Each structure stands twice: as structure tokens, then as C-alpha cells.
Amino acid sequence: MARVCFIFLMLLSLYPQLFADDEFIPYRINFLLENDVLNRTDEDYSSGESLSAIFYIDTPTHYLFNLIQTDEEQADTFVNIAITNQIFTPSDTKTSELIVDDHPYAGWTYLKIALLKSTTKQLNAISLKVGMVGPSSGSKMIQHNVHKIIGSNEVMGWNNQLHDELGINFQYLYKRHYMVQKIATIESSFTPFIEAQLGNISTSVNTGLIIRFGWNIPKDFGFSNIDIGNEDGIPLYNERKRVKQLPWSFNFNMTLSGSAVARDIFLDGNTFKQSHSVEKENFVGHFGYGFSTRYNSFVLEFLGVISSKKFKTAHGNHAVATTKIAWLF
Numbered sequence: 001m002a003r004v005c006f007i008f009l010m011l012l013s014l015y016p017q018l019f020a021d022d023e024f025i026p027y028r029i030n031f032l033l034e035n036d037v038l039n040r041t042d043e044d045y046s047s048g049e050s051l052s053a054i055f056y057i058d059t060p061t062h063y064l065f066n067l068i069q070t071d072e073e074q075a076d077t078f079v080n081i082a083i084t085n086q087i088f089t090p091s092d093t094k095t096s097e098l099i100v101d102d103h104p105y106a107g108w109t110y111l112k113i114a115l116l117k118s119t120t121k122q123l124n125a126i127s128l129k130v131g132m133v134g135p136s137s138g139s140k141m142i143q144h145n146v147h148k149i150i151g152s153n154e155v156m157g158w159n160n161q162l163h164d165e166l167g168i169n170f171q172y173l174y175k176r177h178y179m180v181q182k183i184a185t186i187e188s189s190f191t192p193f194i195e196a197q198l199g200n201i202s203t204s205v206n207t208g209l210i211i212r213f214g215w216n217i218p219k220d221f222g223f224s225n226i227d228i229g230n231e232d233g234i235p236l237y238n239e240r241k242r243v244k245q246l247p248w249s250f251n252f253n254m255t256l257s258g259s260a261v262a263r264d265i266f267l268d269g270n271t272f273k274q275s276h277s278v279e280k281e282n283f284v285g286h287f288g289y290g291f292s293t294r295y296n297s298f299v300l301e302f303l304g305v306i307s308s309k310k311f312k313t314a315h316g317n318h319a320v321a322t323t324k325i326a327w328l329f
Contacts (some may be wrong), residue, residue, distance in 0.1 A: 024055040039156040052082030069268040080114040091287040093155040099315040104276040105161035107139020123175040136166035169199030188213040191222045208257020216249035225322040255288030299326035
């Protein structure tokens with residue numbers, strides 16, 4: 001955990017030198033909490049937490065902001081800085097023995113820095129994730145303290161977790177926004193997306209569709225969980241100041257997506273060392289359902305995602321619930 005904090009502080013220290021001439025205007029803070037409570041289990045992807053801050057870049061001048069080019073001349077530029085922890089465990093957490101045919105113990109704590117450009121119809125985003133897998137992620141301590149607070153059983157098998165490994169992953173995300181004509185007072189929108197990841201943590205491609213219907217739907221690119229199209233709350237071009245024009249909004253949402261996975265460190269095991277691993281599924285489907293609501297600056301969102309088997313010996317589908325609390329500046 002100390003190594004992750006060091007990396008985080010080192011990257012933040014570069015900010016004054018790199019972007020001294022650019023104005024970062026706070027736009028939104030997001031806190032996500034994920035848990036497999038929907039399955040009433042504590043296995044596979046067991047839990048995750050993420051805290052992110054999104055900044056609007058007024059009149060960007062640094063050359064790094066030109067890494068993304070868009071089809072439209074006019075675009076808003078945003079930066080997202082997030083720190084995230086994710087925890088993975090087998091189904092039987094009461095034994096200290098290695099369970100060879102079940103999900104490896106693993107934790108992943110990382111810093112993500114993303115550059116995003118938003119036009120009137122599309123979102124382009126590139127991001128870099130840097131962090132630690134293994135004991136240095138602090139995941140054993142995080143899970144132990146959470147279980148202690150909620151009165152849950154102690155997890156006994158962390159001695160079998162993946163070894164320490166520096167994780168570096170690059171991600172590209174593209175979303176396109178379509179608004180459908182109102183039916184009575186009900187609005188609806190469709191947001192297809194595609195994302196690709198490359199690195200020693202994950203090498204994969206995921207594509208899908210976010211569907212929303214409700215009242216006063218925000219003109220943005222939809223809501224998703226940490227691992228599926230996760231660049232939430234970015235408004236369309238020139239909509240940043242109009243988001244709170246109406247005091248409230250409410251919508252239901254649904255997500256359909258599929259992943260093609262070439263590498264997943266949490267199933268394949270460490271890259272350079274021998275570690276516990278299982279045979280993964282190369283194709284995984286996802287179905288999500290939930291809602292989003294906003295009152296003035298306060299946003300509350302919920303998404304349940306059911307995924308098909310991620311490895312050959314998994315017990316079946318796995319469900320994870322995502323709860324997000326956000327504040328708009």
C-alpha cells in the first residue's frame with residue numbers, strides 16, 4: 001500500500017511543472033462502492049472502491065491535451081484522476097489451504113489518470129493505470145478491516161494471494177450518444193461504446209450499449225461500473241454548465257456488453273513469477289440494470305451487473321452491485 005501511495009504522490013508532484021499554464025476547474029467528484037452482495041457471496045470479484053475527481057480544462061494549452069483528436073472541431077477537455085482498489089477471492093474463504101480450482105486471491109490498488117474529449121455526440125478517452133497487485137496493494141488489510149466493522153467472518157486464505165507486481169495498463173474508450181424523441185414526458189437515450197485495454201493487468205476488448213429512459217436525462221455518456229466503460233458523468237460539449245439547469249433528474253438504465261479477454265492477471269496469475277492461476281473464459285457477457293437520480297448537485301446511482309462465467313471451474317454467473325455517490329460543482 002505504501003508503494004501505491006508513493007507512486008500517487010510522485011505523479012501529483014509533476015502537476016505544477018507539466019500544467020502550470022492550464023486551469024483545472026473542478027467539475028465532479030465520484031465515489032464508487034462495489035460488492036457481490038447481489039450474489040449473497042464473497043467470491044470472484046468480491047469488492048471494489050474508487051474515488052475520482054473530474055476537472056474541466058479551460059482553454060487547454062499543453063501538448064498532451066492534443067493526444068486525442070475528434071471528428072468535430074469543437075470539444076470540451078476533461079481530466080479524471082482516480083484511486084481504486086479491487087479485491088478477488090475464492091468461494092471458500094474459511095480455509096487457509098490453496099483451492100486450486102477456484103479464483104485466486106488477489107488485490108489491485110492503482111492510480112488512474114484519464115484524458116477525455118467530449119463533443120456534441122461522442123466521447124474519446126485515453127487513460128493510464130499504474131499500481132500494485134499483491135501484498136503491497138493493501139487488499140488483505142482493507143478486507144480484514146471492512147469485515148471487522150460489519151461483523152463478517154475473517155478471510156483466512158490471503159497467504160495464497162498473487163505475488164507483488166507493478167501493474168501498468170493503457171485503456172482507450174469511445175462512446176457515442178443518441179437522444180431519442182420524447183414519448184409523452186419520457187426521454188430516452190442510447191450510448192454504444194467500445195473500449196480496449198493493453199497491459200500486464202488486462203489485455204481485452206469490450207463493447208456494448210447503455211440504454212436510459214426517464215425524466216430530465218442528463219446530456220452525458222451514461223453510468224457504468226469500474227470495469228465496463230467507466231468514464232461516468234462527462235457531459236456533451238457545451239453542456240457542463242447546463243447539467244443543473246433543472247433541479248432534478250431520474251432515469252432507469254440498462255447495459256448490455258461482451259468482452260473478449262486475452263489476459264487477466266487475476267485469473268492467469270503473475271506475469272513473471274509462478275503463482276496460483278485458473279483457466280479463464282476468453283469471452284464473457286455482461287447484463288446491467290439500475291437507476292440514476294440527481295437533486296441539484298447531489299447524484300445517487302445504482303447498477304447491478306450479472307456476468308457469465310469468467311473461468312472454466314467457476315460455479316456459474318456472478319453478480320456485482322455498484323453504488324455511486326457524486327457531487328457536481
